[in-house]
Amino acid sequence: MTFTHSDRAGGHPWKGSPPFLLFLAVFLLTLSPALPGAQEDYVIGSEDVVEIIVWGHDDLERTMPVSLTGMISFPLIGEVKAEGLSATDLARVIARKLSDGYIVNPQVTVTVREYKSQRVFLMGEVNNPGTYTVTRENNILFALSQAGGPTKDAGENIVIIRPGRSVDRALTLEEAQPNQDQIIQVNLKDALAGDSASNIAIRDGDSIIVPRMPFFFVTGEVSKPGRYNLERNTTVLMAITMAGGLTAKAAPKRTRITREENGAKMEFRADMETKVLPGDTIVVPESFF
Structure with missing residues (x-):
């Protein structure tokens, strides 16, 4: 993270994706350069290591840790409080102090080299x-x-x-x-x-x-009874599809859900558009005929 200051005046595609794809997306996103706004949000703290460059003055280049009291010591100007400042702010402070009788229009760059404080x-x-x-x-x-x-x-x-x-x-x-x-x-x-x-x-x-992904159960006349991960807005129809669909003996119009609410179990008739909640058991009965 590098910022320069001059003292010169004026200046849902993932629905249903396997978890490994989620991780891959996270990994690929982190390869992208950080957004400027996100970089500027970082606040320097004690034990962070900063690099300071004053352009045209190689003898003033320094890489140093911020002390436990939040200070750095810089040539000519002595101790400067770095804790609580962004790199932009610290560059501005150093430039202002250097311009006070030491360097004309100093160009100062501050880079956070190691992040340790937060x-x-x-x-x-x-x-x-x-x-x-x-x-x-x-x-x-x-x-x-x-x-x-x-x-x-x-x-x-x-x-x-x-x-x-x-x-x-x-x-x-x-x-x-x-x-x-x-x-x-x-x-x-x-x-x-x-x-x-x-x-x-x-x-x-x-x-x-x-947290762990919530789940639900499908039992009865489906091809693959069992436990399934519950995603947002899953309906009974979607749940049955995840369970391999109905068997030839199924009576889908008599499908019901067993659900626990406030410590008590309840059972009710469900249609294909009923939303599934965590812990639900969907029961597809056998046809009478």
Whole structure:
């Protein structure tokens, strides 16, 4: 991430896709250059390593870590607070200080070489759960790619816990709710399809939870009874199709669903357009004739 400052005045294609395709898409997206807006969002913190170049003054080139107190020490101007600034802002500060009696119209470039100050936590259905640093590509897809992508059992809806305080470990929903931490839900397929509102920027301290894909069951007169992953807007007809379709003995008009609500099981007649919910059991009975 490189920014230059001069002190001169004036200046849903994924529906039904196998999980490995989701991971491939995540991987390919992270090969693309970071969007300028995403790069500018990165805030320098302690332990980050920055490179500073003053054009035409090779003797002033420095690569240095930001101290634990958030400061850097630069020739001629002494200590400068870097923590809390973007690379653009830091370049502007250094240029202003150098122009104060040292260099005429200094051209300053600041590049973040190592990202160490900001961390996020990935949990759930990712291949390599753990703690990862926030880099210039600070969005949800890049964070998932750092953790090896979603597993084959990953669900579509990702939960992000954003605490309003400094944390040094992952948070669970049970911990977040009493503290009124911000809880954000985004849809992975929407993010992969290019929806920028779903591919949100991540922040220091975020806990990213990828839940297991919800499922349903199909039993009775279908070709392949069993358990199936539940995607958005799945209907009874779609569920039966996933189960290989009806057998010759099926009575589709008497199809019913067994569903648990508030701890109690209920059963009701369903038509082909009824929406399937997590945990549903779809029962296709045999015809009387």
